[in-house]
Amino acid sequence: MSVITYRQALHDTLRAELARDDNVFLMGEEIGLFEGSYKITAGLLDEFGPRRVRDTPIAEEGFTGAAIGAAMLGLRPVVEIMTINFSLLALDQIVNHAAKIHGMFGGQLAVPMVIRTPGGGGQQLGASHSQNIELYYSFVPGLKVVAPSTPADAKALLLAAIRDDDPVLFLENLALYNTKGEVPADCAPATIGKAHISREGEDLTLIGYSRMAHVARQVAEELADSEGLDIEVVDLRSLRPLDRDTVIASVRKTGAAVVLEDDWLTYGIGAEIAASISDGAFDHLDAPVRRVAMAEVPLPYAKSLETAALPSHDDVVTAVHETLAAVGRRR
Amino acid sequence: MTTTNGSNEAIPTLQLLDPQGNRVTTRGTKGYRDRAAALTAEDLRGMYRDMVLTRRFDDEATSLQRQGELALFAPSRGQEAAQVGSAYALRPQDYVFPSYREHGVLHVRGLDPVDRLRFFRGSDHGGWNPTEHNTSVYTIVIGAHTLHATGYAMGVQRDGTPHDKNDGTAVITYFGDGATSQGDVNEAMVYAAVNDAPVVFFLQNNQWAISEPTTRQTKTPLYKRGEAFGLPSLRVDGNDVLAVYAATQEALERARLGQGPSFIEAFTYRMGAHTTSDDPTRYRTSEQEEQWRRRDPIDRLAALLRSEGALDDDFEAEIKAEGDELGAQLRDGVRALDGGSAVSSMFDDVYATPHGTLATDRAWYEAYDAGDPPASQYAIADSAQGGAR
Ligand SMILES: Cc1ncc(C[n+]2csc(CCOP(=O)(O)OP(=O)(O)O)c2C)c(N)n1
Ligand SMILES: [Mg+2]
Numbered sequence: 001m002s003v004i005t006y007r008q009a010l011h012d013t014l015r016a017e018l019a020r021d022d023n024v025f026l027m028g029e030e031i032g033l034f035e036g037s038y039k040i041t042a043g044l045l046d047e048f049g050p051r052r053v054r055d056t057p058i059a060e061e062g063f064t065g066a067a068i069g070a071a072m073l074g075l076r077p078v079v080e081i082m083t084i085n086f087s088l089l090a091l092d093q094i095v096n097h098a099a100k101i102h103g104m105f106g107g108q109l110a111v112p113m114v115i116r117t118p119g120g121g122g123q124q125l126g127a128s129h130s131q132n133i134e135l136y137y138s139f140v141p142g143l144k145v146v147a148p149s150t151p152a153d154a155k156a157l158l159l160a161a162i163r164d165d166d167p168v169l170f171l172e173n174l175a176l177y178n179t180k181g182e183v184p185a186d187c188a189p190a191t192i193g194k195a196h197i198s199r200e201g202e203d204l205t206l207i208g209y210s211r212m213a214h215v216a217r218q219v220a221e222e223l224a225d226s227e228g229l230d231i232e233v234v235d236l237r238s239l240r241p242l243d244r245d246t247v248i249a250s251v252r253k254t255g256a257a258v259v260l261e262d263d264w265l266t267y268g269i270g271a272e273i274a275a276s277i278s279d280g281a282f283d284h285l286d287a288p289v290r291r292v293a294m295a296e297v298p299l300p301y302a303k304s305l306e307t308a309a310l311p312s313h314d315d316v317v318t319a320v321h322e323t324l325a326a327v328g329r330r331r
Numbered sequence: 332m333t334t335t336n337g338s339n340e341a342i343p344t345l346q347l348l349d350p351q352g353n354r355v356t357t358r359g360t361k362g363y364r365d366r367a368a369a370l371t372a373e374d375l376r377g378m379y380r381d382m383v384l385t386r387r388f389d390d391e392a393t394s395l396q397r398q399g400e401l402a403l404f405a406p407s408r409g410q411e412a413a414q415v416g417s418a419y420a421l422r423p424q425d426y427v428f429p430s431y432r433e434h435g436v437l438h439v440r441g442l443d444p445v446d447r448l449r450f451f452r453g454s455d456h457g458g459w460n461p462t463e464h465n466t467s468v469y470t471i472v473i474g475a476h477t478l479h480a481t482g483y484a485m486g487v488q489r490d491g492t493p494h495d496k497n498d499g500t501a502v503i504t505y506f507g508d509g510a511t512s513q514g515d516v517n518e519a520m521v522y523a524a525v526n527d528a529p530v531v532f533f534l535q536n537n538q539w540a541i542s543e544p545t546t547r548q549t550k551t552p553l554y555k556r557g558e559a560f561g562l563p564s565l566r567v568d569g570n571d572v573l574a575v576y577a578a579t580q581e582a583l584e585r586a587r588l589g590q591g592p593s594f595i596e597a598f599t600y601r602m603g604a605h606t607t608s609d610d611p612t613r614y615r616t617s618e619q620e621e622q623w624r625r626r627d628p629i630d631r632l633a634a635l636l637r638s639e640g641a642l643d644d645d646f647e648a649e650i651k652a653e654g655d656e657l658g659a660q661l662r663d664g665v666r667a668l669d670g671g672s673a674v675s676s677m678f679d680d681v682y683a684t685p686h687g688t689l690a691t692d693r694a695w696y697e698a699y700d701a702g703d704p705p706a707s708q709y710a711i712a713d714s715a716q717g718g719a720r
Contacts, residue, residue, distance in 0.1 A: 124453050
């Protein structure tokens with residue numbers, strides 16, 4: 001067991017998988033010589049050479065499409081898209097091709113590829129460079145979407161994604177790269193599609209993924225210390241397949257839920273979770289399900305507005321308090 | 332002049348001024364030489380002044396970023412001839428679609444220097460009014476704006492703008508060597524070509540796309556991309572302001588005359604970092620940087636002016652004073668640009684036509700800001716929409 005950053009966990013896993021399986025190779029803009037915009041691929045070109053670590057032209061649709069072709073041959077490409085924003089240029093390849101080739105042609109061809117890409121605002125990169133649009137991919141049957149929030153999950157899910165025979169969008173987050181956590185040396189691949197109860201509790205369920213699962217754990221710990229609240233945290237980890245069972249079982253137990261997401265509220269992932277809770281735990285709810293999400297604006301560049309638009313730690317605390325107040329009125 | 336690509340194949344490159352600042356009279360360039368010859372000493376002094384001020388703007392912005400006054404800055408150092416030379420060929424009615432490094436073009440178009448940094452400061456959205464100087468906003472998703480330029484040009488065509496060398500309207504779009512790999516840029520050329528759109532594709536091949544050299548983007552000289560789409564295409568020495576000016580003027584006139592799009596590759600060099608968060612020593616050699624330093628576009632024009640008696644100490648001092656004034660204006664102006672806007676102002680410009688949901692969201696944030704958030708966003712939605720019904 002060692003304590004490493006989320007960045008290091010990703011790096012180590014890519015390195016181990018490149019060493020394990022010659023069919024695994026990396027492709028993306030600036031991932032070789034420059035070692036990736038966020039340095040996840042540091043040293044890998046030197047170690048594995050250009051056959052395995054390929055710098056591409058500035059053409060997202062091009063290298064994503066080429067990775068699909070390589071995957072159809074049985075290779076296991078892991079492409080890096082600098083940020084999820086630029087995956088929009090590859091949308092046709094991802095949605096119309098990677099997601100459909102297996103299903104449309106009677107399961108003749110699998111597309112075992114991974115698209116690694118970070119989302120996240122808060123870095124003052126402007127509206128077109130700060131989005132959380134994993135929902136677009138989570139919406140599409142044929143794709144898998146995973147979104148780890150800890151270094152250990154980053155490793156376990158990346159192992160699983162690379163070894164999976166379906167196309168997986170692997171969501172990273174700019175704000176998580178430097179966060180630290182324990183990672184077991186003999187970490188096994190995660191089961192894609194299983195949520196994780198990262199903290200058990202009785203009073204209320206906080207549900208999140210990626211950065212917001214991290215925030216959820218922080219808030220739960222703080223409120224345990226300061227107010228003696230006993231909050232359960234469900235880290236979704238996978239957005240498609242979605243582990244509704246774990247969410248529902250938790251809310252049946254606590255009777256109250258707040259869903260956290262870094263994207264826009266309307267039609268967001270929180271809406272899907274809230275609907276699932278309504279389906280599966282309606283009779284157990286003591287308060288309406290609340291959602292904490294981003295303001296419905298293109299993310300402002302100005303620091304003060306950017307901060308205000310993104311869901312914050314304090315927003316989560318407020319939502320917890322209000323939900324528990326509603327529970328109190330009901331119980 | 333010829334330059335070579337990796338295979339040492341000679342590539343024809345228009346040059347009217349050699350790196351020592353001597354006028355070059357190669358055969359076959361008479362038309363371009365005539366265009367350059369029409370520039371008066373005053374014009375050349377103006378170009379020089381604008382190139383020096385562009386570099387000063389760069390230095391000031393870079394140090395403002397270092398002091399934490401800007402979030403980011405993308406310097407244009409080394410590309411002053413490509414930018415100022417091409418912008419001098421524009422007429423006021425022409426329309427510019429820049430990428431994000433065209434500070435020299437913006438300077439010549441007359442945009443307020445502080446406005447040019449709003450965006451990098453993050454003080455609010457956008458920064459300048461595009462219609463004021465017929466110069467669109469910066470685009471950072473690589474290559475997307477080349478399509479916008481093409482669509483704008485098709486609009487010019489549809490308006491039936493007169494075909495006239497001077498009074499017609501041309502559109503110009505600036506993009507980089509990295510951008511040439513994007514589908515958008517290639518599709519823009521397809522559209523422009525088949526529609527005879529009055530647009531000039533102005534590629535600044537500055538040799539680098541962040542850390543990737545042009546060998547990562549292309550096997551052929553990039554001007555041949557334009558040729559393949561049927562666009563009259565030319566490579567110019569991008570550090571030679573006269574060649575850039577002459578070639579751009581020719582291409583713009585072709586557009587204004589209704590003769591369709593053109594492609595110019597200005598072969599130049601990004602002397603600075605990609606942006607203030609980049610360190611180029613990690614991926615390129617100091618020999619390469621030194622080689623291009625000897626081809627500095629500003630030194631080259633200075634040498635010409637001096638040999639033609641158009642540059643003296645007084646004029647240098649005058650530009651220096653102007654640069655100091657620009658520096659002070661930027662330092663004061665940028666620091667004064669401050670956010671401090673109410674949180675709810677982020678809803679101001681999301682739509683051109685306001686609507687109920689937007690009003691609801693705004694009201695909720697205002698209440699939240701005031702420390703009095705309603706239990707749910709829908710609580711306020713009910714009352715707001717109830718009121719409207
Ligand atoms: C679609 C897209 N992909 C990637 C990026 C990240 N990026 C920003 S600048 C840049 C390099 C562009 O190089 P080039 O077109 O040569 O222009 P230059 O920066 O040299 O002026 C890249 C890859 C982006 N902004 N947009
Ligand atoms: Mg470039």
